[in-house]
Amino acid sequence: MAGLSLKCGDCGVLLKSTEEAREHAELTSHSNFFESTEAVLNIVCTTCGKPCRSKTESDLHTKRTGHTDFVDKTLESAKPISMEVPKPDAELDEHADTSHSSQLEEMIVPEVDKKLLEELESMGFSLARATRALHFSGNASVEAAVNWVVEHEDDPEIDQMPLVPANTKVEAPKPTLTPEEVKLKAQELRERARKKKEEEEKQREREREKERIRIGKELLEAKRIEEEQERKRLIALRKAEKEEEQRAREKIRQKLEEDKAERRRRLGLPPEDPAAAKPSVPVVQEKKTSLPIRPATKAEQMRECLRSLKQNHKEDDTKVKRAFQTLLTYIGNVAKNPSEEKFRKIRTTNPSFQERVGSLKGGIEFLELCGFEKIEEGEFLFLARDKVEMAVLNSAGSELDSAIKNPYFGIL
Incomplete structure (x- = not known):
């Protein structure tokens, strides 16, 4: 029986052609391949027509879309595999030379739809990832860009800004996900972006609350310092008023003394002796009585x-x-x-x-x-x-x- 597939002796995966075997060898460094009479699975979803090459892939499709009916068309599509490697013809050589020469051309960032780019960034995608997704999805729509991101999430250069020759237009690959899958994935990404925005808003609110508390404390401290300074100022003002009042009284006393001395001088009296003490209140002697005083009852x-x-x-x-x-x-x-x-x-x-x-x-x-x-x-x-x-x-x-x-x- 002719071989229907190539099987990797290192990992056991079935491959449809020598081209797939070459790609598998480049990705995994596996080199042990042989012909197999097992055909590569072709399980087709009856709801949307998506082909699945393994039970794992069909289970993933069911989880994403909810589709559960599949038809096994493996035998219908099974064909004997050709082990001959096609040789490059002159046209391919010419194309290779053109590709080699194009590498020497100037590389620039491709132009993408700015509105779609802003929408993808608002959903949480980085600028490089959003630009790459829009470029390779043909700037068709946000759903197409999300579809491309889903299929290429594991690419090592996913977060690198894409570069294309200045005079070359790259043809965008067609999306392989169903519209339902694209819609679900877009909804999931929007929900993730919404939650991220809410978390960022909560964080900003916490920062604002901390700032309000700090400002409140600073205002209270400033008010306390101001009240303390006002109290000290009032104390100093009262002290100054008392000193001023004392000086005014002393001036009045000196003025009275001077007026008194001037009157004595005009009357021809000698100056008053400051050491002489003046009796304040005349002492009234109590009359003694010989009769005893009886206390009141x-x-x-x-x-x-x-x-x-x-x-x-x-x-x-x-x-x-x-x-x-x-x-x-x-x-x-x-x-x-x-x-x-x-x-x-x-x-x-x-x-x-x-x-x-x-x-x-x-x-x-x-x-x-x-x-x-x-x-x-x-x-x-x-x-x-x-x-x-x-x-x-x-x-x-x-x-x-x-x-x-x-x-x-x-x-x-």
């Missing part, structure tokens, strides 16, 4: 306090009597219930207490004579249980009763 102090209260508010007799009756009620409650704290504690801020007793001069003083003391910064008047003296309370009650009933109390 508690009852007399209470009577005098009530008399002073009536004298201070004699224009309103009703208010005075109401104050006396309120004081008598406070004293009577404590005398009857000395153990009850509520009768021994009075809130001075109470409106009723203020109206009846607190606002009248002498009312609170009378309660203090009875033993009440101000506590909690004067908010309460409190009479401690151990300081309750019934004799004092009875004396206070007698003085209040007399002040209420005696029509001449405080007048005589």
Whole structure:
């Protein structure tokens, strides 16, 4: 049976012709080839017609496009392989000479569609890769350029700027991917470019936030320094004002001294002796009495306090009597219930207490004579249980009763 393919003895791959064997040898450095009766697989997709040469290639096509129906046409396309290598004819020699001479021509970067180039760069492709893809895809479209990139991603010169002879137009190869594959790949690349842009935007936002924080800190520090300088300036200003005031006073004092000395000179008086001390206030000697002074009793102090209260508010007799009756009620409650704290504690801020007793001069003083003391910064008047003296309370009650009933109390 005639050979249907060439098989590489090093890696086992099947090749259709001697041309493919030569290319395989150049790429892999394999040199062990022999004829094989196995035909190269030709699995064709029934949906889009794409031929696949291996099960791996068909699986990759299914993964990319979702197509799952394939037809094996290996036997239909199988032909005996020719081992003869075609010899170059004169036309090929002439073409080779022309190619050799063209290498000596000037090499330039090919012209590509700038709009398509910008769109590819926005999708994340480098300038060299985008230019190469557009040039070799014929500037047809973004999809065609993406298709070319997909097929040549592993090329070593993929990221090198393409160069062509100045007067030569390179014919673009036709895309081999299906429209569906091109569309999916373009969508994938756009999504990748979108994510890259979002990540770059997030990074820029983080940098801007750091910059805002830094500027905020600098502003706060500048404000603190400014406030500190302002405080120092005010202190220095007050100090200067005090010194100026002191100097002004000293000038006034000197002027007064000079005026005083001038008046003495005009009156013919001798200059004042600065060492002579002048008595400030005449000392009044107290007259001594031979009679002993008897200290006022508690009852007399209470009577005098009530008399002073009536004298201070004699224009309103009703208010005075109401104050006396309120004081008598406070004293009577404590005398009857000395153990009850509520009768021994009075809130001075109470409106009723203020109206009846607190606002009248002498009312609170009378309660203090009875033993009440101000506590909690004067908010309460409190009479401690151990300081309750019934004799004092009875004396206070007698003085209040007399002040209420005696029509001449405080007048005589």
